[in-house]
Amino acid sequence: MQILMMSPASISLEIKMMGQELITSRQNLTVKNVIKLKQKKNRDREKQFILEGNKLFMEAEAWNVAITAVYVTPQWIEGAEEAVKSAFKRLKDMGIPVFTVDASVFEAMSALKMPEGILCTADKFDTSEKFFEKKCKKNGKKCLSYVILDDVQDPGNVGTIIRTADAAGFDGIICSSKTADIYNEKVLRGAMGSVFHLPVLQTCALEETVLFLKEQGTRIIGTSLQGKTSLSASLAAQKAVGIILGNESKGMSKCIADLCDDLYKLPMYGHAESLNVSVAAGILMYDIARAMHE
Amino acid sequence: MQILMMSPASISLEIKMMGQELITSRQNLTVKNVIKLKQKKNRDREKQFILEGNKLFMEAEAWNVAITAVYVTPQWIEGAEEAVKSAFKRLKDMGIPVFTVDASVFEAMSALKMPEGILCTADKFDTSEKFFEKKCKKNGKKCLSYVILDDVQDPGNVGTIIRTADAAGFDGIICSSKTADIYNEKVLRGAMGSVFHLPVLQTCALEETVLFLKEQGTRIIGTSLQGKTSLSASLAAQKAVGIILGNESKGMSKCIADLCDDLYKLPMYGHAESLNVSVAAGILMYDIARAMHE
Structure with a gap:
């Protein structure tokens, strides 16, 4: 509830409290590495994949998928529902790295027409x-x-x-x-x-x-x-x-x-x-x- | 069978025999009118729609859909299966206008990633x-x-x-x-x-x-x-x-x-x-x- 009522100034404070500056460039190495995972050959090599959107994020958190990093936009931080934010906080508290990226960079990472502003990388499952x-x-x-x-x-x-x-x-x-x-x-x-x-x-x-x-x-x-x-x-x-x-x-x-x-x-x-x-x-x-x- | 064995020269002859020059410009009025039908508001106004590809073309011919024009590429004329070509010939013989358009123009008309080279306009059905x-x-x-x-x-x-x-x-x-x-x-x-x-x-x-x-x-x-x-x-x-x-x-x-x-x-x-x-x-x-x- 607290975050929902924050002013724009306190939102950017919250972002800073995550220990992260806002990523504003598509050339950022972390961002480029995520984008690479859109291709199967890179997913196979890195043994990582992308999952995107509130619904998949919630399911992944609930089923203990090995999330390796979370990427959100400032707009997502501002507008996300409480239940999603709670899952987000649990992951943050577990020490999972969180990156805040601006909307235009997020768009380059996203596979959705209307990006929701949250995306994770995760370890692939054991499919042996x-x-x-x-x-x-x-x-x-x-x-x-x-x-x-x-x-x-x-x-x-x-x-x-x-x-x-x-x-x-x-x-x-x-x-x-x-x-x-x-x-x-x-x-x-x-x-x-x-x-x-x-x-x-x-x-x-x-x-x-x-x-x-x-x-x-x-x-x-x-x-x-x-x-x-x-x-x-x-x-x-x-x-x-x-x-x-x-x-x-x-x-x-x-x-x-x-x-x-x-x-x-x-x-x-x-x-x-x-x-x-x-x-x-x-x-x-x-x-x-x-x-x-x- | 005859068409399948034709040389490139006789294929262009066949195109000419359709009474049509090859359309090579996206600015061609007929082509522009087809492209407009991709939008619902234009389909509603014109009471026409587009159907595309060999399968839908065959079904439409078989079910007596009121096809108003057929658009094909020279490559389609060369490579289409006999059954599709027979349906095409039946429509041509009924006096349905046939237009031959080059591959790049066809691409602009097509909604498919891999256009098959045949597309029709048809009257909408009675849905009252x-x-x-x-x-x-x-x-x-x-x-x-x-x-x-x-x-x-x-x-x-x-x-x-x-x-x-x-x-x-x-x-x-x-x-x-x-x-x-x-x-x-x-x-x-x-x-x-x-x-x-x-x-x-x-x-x-x-x-x-x-x-x-x-x-x-x-x-x-x-x-x-x-x-x-x-x-x-x-x-x-x-x-x-x-x-x-x-x-x-x-x-x-x-x-x-x-x-x-x-x-x-x-x-x-x-x-x-x-x-x-x-x-x-x-x-x-x-x-x-x-x-x-x-």
Whole structure:
């Protein structure tokens, strides 16, 4: 409440109290290093990514994402809601570096059309097989369920699928190497924070991973326009279920399709030939979720 | 086949045979008039819209959309697939004007990052209440089903919802005046041609329309985060069903929510608080479609 009522003079005092001068140049080295993280190759090299906006910031703080620095504009400091400011203060108190940048510099760092004035850098998550297995098992449920993305390329689709997987209570996401990078800002925005707590496995060997899951007793359901509109076995009776979504234009790759226990296609009642991949994923995930919770 | 094997010299001959010189200036009046149609206010004034790319062109031709002119690049003439070229020839034979424009001019007309080299102008559809009622009734089915969009703003969401409504066999789309324009290029692209045959009603008086549908015996199901996770009546037993999707951030407006027979919310099994509106719409539409086709 205090900050909200501060005069412009006391706001700049607050900024100074952060131990920071206002950054006003896009040539500032810290700023340039953040901008570099917009590119996947630099994220891969630095093992860091950017998360932006109040909603993602709140989720990241709540899920203990390893935030390495926070960048805010003076306008954000002035206008942010109390809940966001509290999260901000908690991070500051933990010693996370805070930088104040002017609006024009922030715009260069931002990926949004209407920047909200807060952005963080954070350490990438552990997306290794070992960690994935541990984290998925920890949930201790009877039946595990996975979403497997076989080269789903559009970051909006990948983000939406991750958000839906979270809503449907799925246990983990498995991504092929050509699937849109989970640290892409559109994926993060579409997933609305679900990527901060849902285990993700990134693999260069999707076939091997699917084979491994099958050996563990996972029923693998592929989605394909050549599939049947019904499944051959009850969903509720499975030990574990994995659904595979393929590339937006090419569908699943042949070697992955060959591994599927079922090839499923949603019935088309009208004239449309197919559904958007994130919608099809949503319908199928809720079919599975409901069967498991009945 | 003939055109595909033509030499560059015979391609330019083919262009000349269309009775057209190659348009090479963005200042060309016809080109400028097309570019104007990118804005809603100009589409409203001219009662025309743009549709772009091979897929939409094929769908528009197949569904007898009133195409008023076709614009292609010499590269498109050279490389297009036979099926698309046949559709193109049919339109040409019907006397639809064809203009050949060079790649740089086409780029200025195009809304795509990677323009395919074909674009049309067309007359807007009849989206009046009278026509909607007539067209919906014509399907002659026992149970009608509608999707009602109460200020759904993102054109990608609106396009995806229309495509899904088509796939799920829904009979019509009703759009409030603040819902994304169905002639927006992202809506057209997301709907993948479904908007060319699915009846659409655009209304400035959504409340009245919903009231009218209720009077006709339509069960109105609203989607709301405050809703229940089950419906109070069997979907299959209804005479007609209308589902309402609200604005991405604000949800349904209060006066529309007050008209609903049911307020429905998909169960959240994980940590996500909500679903993307086009995913929620897809799950609910398939619930209804399956109940009606059982």
